[in-house]
Amino acid sequence: MTQISPADRMALIERNTSEVMGRSDLLELLATPTPIRHYIGFEISGKVHLGTGLVSMGKVRDFLAAGIDCHVLLADWHTWINDKLGGDREVIRRIATGYFTEAMRASLLALGTDPSRVHFVLGTDLYDSHPDYWTTVIEVSRNTTLARMLRSISILGREQSDSVDFAKLIYPAMQAADIFAQGINLAHAGTEQRKAHVIARDVATKIRTNRLTDFEGRTVKPAAVHHPLLLGLRRPPVWPLPEDVDPSTLKMSKSDPSSAVFVHDDPDTIRRRVAKAFCPPEETRLNPVLNWFDQLVFALDETPVTIKRGAGSGGDATFDTYAELADAYGRGLLHPGDVKNTLAVRLIDRLEPARAHFARPEVAAMLEEVDAALGTRG
Amino acid sequence: MTQISPADRMALIERNTSEVMGRSDLLELLATPTPIRHYIGFEISGKVHLGTGLVSMGKVRDFLAAGIDCHVLLADWHTWINDKLGGDREVIRRIATGYFTEAMRASLLALGTDPSRVHFVLGTDLYDSHPDYWTTVIEVSRNTTLARMLRSISILGREQSDSVDFAKLIYPAMQAADIFAQGINLAHAGTEQRKAHVIARDVATKIRTNRLTDFEGRTVKPAAVHHPLLLGLRRPPVWPLPEDVDPSTLKMSKSDPSSAVFVHDDPDTIRRRVAKAFCPPEETRLNPVLNWFDQLVFALDETPVTIKRGAGSGGDATFDTYAELADAYGRGLLHPGDVKNTLAVRLIDRLEPARAHFARPEVAAMLEEVDAALGTRG
Secondary structure (H helix, E strand, O other), X not given: OOOOOHHHHHHHHHOOOOEEEOHHHHHHHHOOOOOOEEEEEEOOOOOOEHHHHHHHHHHHHHHHHOOOEEEEEEOHHHHHHOOHHHHOHHHHHHHHHHHHHHHHHHHHHHOOOOHHHEEEEEHHHHHHHOOOHHHHHHHHHHOOEHHHHHHHOOXXXXXXXXXXXXXHHHHHHHHHHHHHHOOOXXXXXXXXXXXXHHHHHHHOOOOOOOOOXXXXXXXXXXXXXXXXXXXXXXXXXXXXOOOOOOHHHHEOOOOOHHHOOEXXXXXXXXXXXXXXXXXXXXXXXXXXXXXXXXXXXXXXXXXXXXXXXXXXXXXXXXXXXXXXXXXXXXXXXXXXXXXXXXXXXXXHHHOHHHHHHHHOHHHHHHHHHHHHHHOOOO | XXXXXXXXXXXXXHOOOOEEEOHHHHHHHHOOXXXXXXXXXXXXXXXXXXXXXXXXXXXXXXXXXXXXXXXXXXXXXXXXXXXXXXXXXXXXXXHHHHHHHHHHHHHHHHOOOOHHHEEEEEHHHHHHHOOOHHHHHHHHHHOOEHHHHHHHOOOOOHHHHHHOEOHHHHHHHHHHXXXXXXXXXXXXXXXXXXXXHHHHHHHOOOOOOOOOEOOOOOEOOOEEEEEOOOEOOOOOOOOOOOOOOOHHHHEOOOOOHHHOOEOOOOHHHHXXXXXXXXXXXXXXXXXXXXXXXXXXXXXXXXXXXXXOOOHHHOOOEEEOOHHHHHHHHHOOOOOHHHHXXXXXXXXXXXXXXXXXHHHOHHHHHHHXXXXXXXXXXX
């Protein structure tokens, strides 16, 4: 156990997040000797982009620094339910334990973190080793209304909800059961998963199997940390964004490679992607290049950022915080080309250990298998 | 394997049923060497009345005569999901494998059938021994819309459906998976379960795990047999029954002992219940006494029925078929008191072996446990 104070642990947990749900529960738990167990679950649906690789593993690096036991759930059942990778369970499992795990390890290496400190758990193995898992799924379901399940998945109208395949609605019940079966008191995901975490917190005191308890056996509710979504690099279909469009629709998508950078991308690809990125001058809101500076540069580094510029453009400019850089950009003191160049250099540097990991022949072969399974060459 | 012809087997399967769903599929199967595997599932929700004991086991006697392998599923998970027996899983399991199994064995004895010919399977044991069971539940769900699941459970309005606890909707998916996990090609239930069987038939060709196949490995759909519901003995709240009331609401209910006879009831109780039964003169439709003559006397016996009457009432009258008896009753030739007396005598006779089974001290103790669990003395 680390010797850092509860307040310092909370600061590490909280940094670069959009929300800590159940913050006071978590603070109480941090004041006890209860070990904190974290997990983040992933569908195995393609190649690992920087949102998955650097943003979520950046938080895992924080959690490890806070003395927290970290788990990555390779959610093969959820992947299957959501019809990813052709819904082929064998392919999903092989890619989960092969490529995907290596890509997450590569991401941890890129963050200077020893990957062996993170536990990787395949959903199937979790369920097979917990005979009570499905009891917990039913217990979660007994304590959750249909309306609640419907709200926790992304469905628009009534007609759409009537025709949804029913397995999609079991998905959030399984997500909540995943938390209890693993004994997780700190669930972690992107903001889009928050409703499943609300369900888990609501049923925590009502279930009998796999109850979550503190070091003295008292029932506790899992806290949940949500990191913000990383913007995709592509120009939105309509700009400026109309008021009624949810900005979360602009998140990076692995199914659109031109919107994304993957953790194992080579320097040329990174430079090309960033160079083509949408980056409206003087606009800092929903500007992916600025957003990446925020989340992939300042959030992950403690060092100042120097934007290289020619002498004619004012020469190099150094910023200690994202707020300072954004302020300068918003006032037109930095040009899109300047920030893009510096961003590309920082990402290429950051990802060097990930590329090295994927240069190993057995890992490179896993990437080739994914490319083949996806039928694309990102 | 019996040597009886497919047509004779079908006649046995079909007698005293309201429906054989997938009749032509079943006929095709009967023309092959494919073994026919039957099951009927029961929630463990109280004492075993004659609908469960004699009507459903009467069909099981027919199936056994047709050379069919018969299974009773003690549906402990379904019982729990439907909040029966206080939702206490331990109590449910103990009563399922104790009292309930003995009551069904007693019923088989009352029908002159050796209970060892029927397999009793606890849901929990089925699921524990089939690692693919929950995969099949998800596969059934993937291939069924929410609207379909909602229609297969008894819910009225949209508001009610929104607030239904979600586990109730997983119930029909489990029912369908029960069929596939057990390799059942002949599912059996009361008519109220038909929608779950429709789901099972619809997904049969779409699932990959636990596929149902014939002797040559070809995928087949399960057939389903539905027996009619037995009427309760109590007078309906409104009589004559308004057009818009579903007659199935008049079925016998174990939660209303005055509407029911249980398989282990003593002769006095049987006489008292039948004597008090609703039995409108000259009315054969929805008349429980007539309905019981149909389903519990003529359907189970091959012998004629003699209604004992005093010489002043026309003396004894003998009927070879239910239709003849109903016709005489409808024309006022038989009085309620006469048919009730004869019905009581026939039931007391029929149930003698069941009472004898429950006279065994270890079995009697199980009945006492159920009475205690229900907090009532039926």
